[in-house]
Amino acid sequence: TLEGYQGFVTSVAFSPDGTQIVSSSNDRTVRVWNLSTRKSVGYSFEGHLNYVMSVAFSPDGTKIASGSFDKTVRVWDTYTGKSVGEPFEGHKDNVQSIAFSPDDTKVIVSGSADKTVQVWDAYTGISLGQSLEGHTDSVISVAFSPDTTKVASASHDNILRVWDISTGLSSPLEGHQQFVHSVSFSPDGTKIVSGSWDSPIRVWDVSASLNMKDTLEGYQGFVTSVAFSPDGTQIVSSSNDRTVRVWNLSTRKSVGYSFEGHLNYVMSVAFSPDGTKIASGSFDKTVRVWDTYTGKSVGEPFEGHKDNVQSIAFSPDDTKVVSGSRDRTVCVWDTSTGLSIGQPLEEGHKEAVTSITFSPDDMKIVSGSADKTVQVWDAYTGISLGQSLEGHTDSVISVAFSPDTTKVASASHDNILRVWDISTGLSSPLEGHQQFVHSVSFSPDGTKIVSGSWDSPIRVWDVSASLNMKGVLP
Structure with missing residues (x-):
């Protein structure tokens, strides 16, 4: 694991060649990690007198800049870990964000809780001009334009x-x-993208007027689920306002209509593999399939569940939809007719079905449940393949098949991942997360598993006999 800190990790960044990671911590140090060995290079960069909050590599990878709660910026030699010159002094409060100029002229920009932005000569530590003043609250994020003539700053005053x-x-x-x-x-320098606690992602034109270009807005409520189209040009989203919307990523606009028909919160959405259809599951207990291009419902709602539909997925061949519900059942539907294929799969889970997916070969379905178990089903007969897979001690939130369909990975609120051998029902626990694990996926070649958790680090695991943790991306 990428371990070595006595405190928590505050910032990480890749080296330009992708072989190293630099990280900072509240233990006042900076560390560099070798991605091949997953080990620290052996020394910590020491000198700051308070939390180090932001780190960045220079474009050529030979230097690292850091910003700290001790109000200073430091530049370090990547290979020796030694400070290059004295700390850069000028800010009157915590340094929150830092960035190198992309043209390798060794200019650094920093943002601070003192409400200012500062531009520095990375060689001398001399401030280039006066502090840039205008914000009325802490500056949290800074970025150079690709041509290095401009700097963008984001602040707690709600303004860029x-x-x-x-x-x-x-x-x-x-x-x-x-x-x-x-x-x-943006890479061409013509746009700026910003993120805020007010939820919408905003895209701005970098022009004389600097007007806001657009936002992905349109909901009266909150967004419950999102998914990309197979070709990556669109996003589908669902909301507690009972609607589904499709967004064009080129224009950042809704296609102009909302998909209306559900009578309660829409909780899950998915594109079909060919992108022509969208499936949605709702608290109104129904599943709907929509025409992506017209927004019209394809036939009547699929009815059969007796409680909220929590999870939904298309089969790889586009002909079926599978849904998991709070009624503890799994249903397989014919997308062309809307009819249930066989009876609901109900001889398995004792509580809500929280996650569901088809195997890559279209032959099996795996489901995870709040009853702490995983179940594998024959997609054609609906028969459970073996006993429930038991081992988790809390709700199973995410499940995934390996590409060869011989294994299933499951993520749980017990903070543990498990990898199951479908033929034997035996599992190996993958322990390391400190909080709920909410997402799991296999790599395309099936040799690794990636997991996401409320404890923030993304973890990468080897799928081998020992199933030891491969590395942690803090």
């Missing part, structure tokens, strides 16, 4: 600012209603 480095003047980008915590330029 774009600064002209040569003049120190800025233009405010207003529209967010809550803290803005992330900002980035």
Whole structure:
């Protein structure tokens, strides 16, 4: 595992060649990790007197910059871990964010809780001009434009600012209603994307007017589920406002209509493999299939569940939809007729079915449940293949088949992953997460598993006889 800190990890970044990771911590240190060995290079970069909150590699990978709660910026030699010169002093409060200029001219920009942005010469540590003042609250994120002539900053004053480095003047980008915590330029420098606690992702034109370009807005309630189309050009989303919407990623606009028909929260959505249809599951106990291009329901709602539909998936061949419900059953539906294929699969789970998917070969279905078990089913007969897979001590939230369909991985609120041999029903626990594990997936070649958890680190595991943890991406 990528371990070595006495405290928590505050920031991580890849080296330009992708072979290393730099990380910072509240233990006041910076560390560099070798991705091949998953080990620290052997030394910590020490010198800061308080939490280190942000780190970044220089474009050539030879230097690392860090910003700290001790109000300073430091530059380090990547290979020796030694500080290059004295700390950069000028901020009057915590340094929250830091970035190198992309043109390798060794210019650094920093954002601080003192409400200012500072641009520095990375060689001398001298501030290039005055502090950039204009924000009325902490600056949380900073980014250079690709041509290095501008800097964008995001703040807890709910505003973005774009600064002209040569003049120190800025233009405010207003529209967010809550803290803005992330900002980035597009590769061509013509747009800025920002993230905020007010939920919508906003895209802005970097032009004279700097008007907001668009937001993915349209809901009266909150978003419950999202999925990409197979070709990556669209997103489908569902909401507690009972609707489904499709968004064009090129225009960042809804296609112009909402898919209406459900009578309660829509909790799960999925594109068909060919992208022409969308399936949705709702608290109204029904499943619906929609035409992606017209937004019209394909036939009547699929009725059969006796409680909320929690999870939904298409079969790889597009002909079937499988749904899992709070009524403890799994249903397989014919997408062309809307009829249930056989009886509901109900001889297995004793509580809500929370996660469900088809095997890659279309022959099996796996389901996870709040009853702490995993069940594998024959997709054609509906018969349970063996006993319930037992071993978790809390709800199973996510399940996935291995590409060769011989194994199933499950993620649970017991903080553990399990990998099951379908033929024997035996499992190996993968322990390391400290909080709920909510997502699991196999790599395409089946040799690794990736997991996501409320404890933040993404963990990568070897699928081998020992099933030891491969590495942690803190």
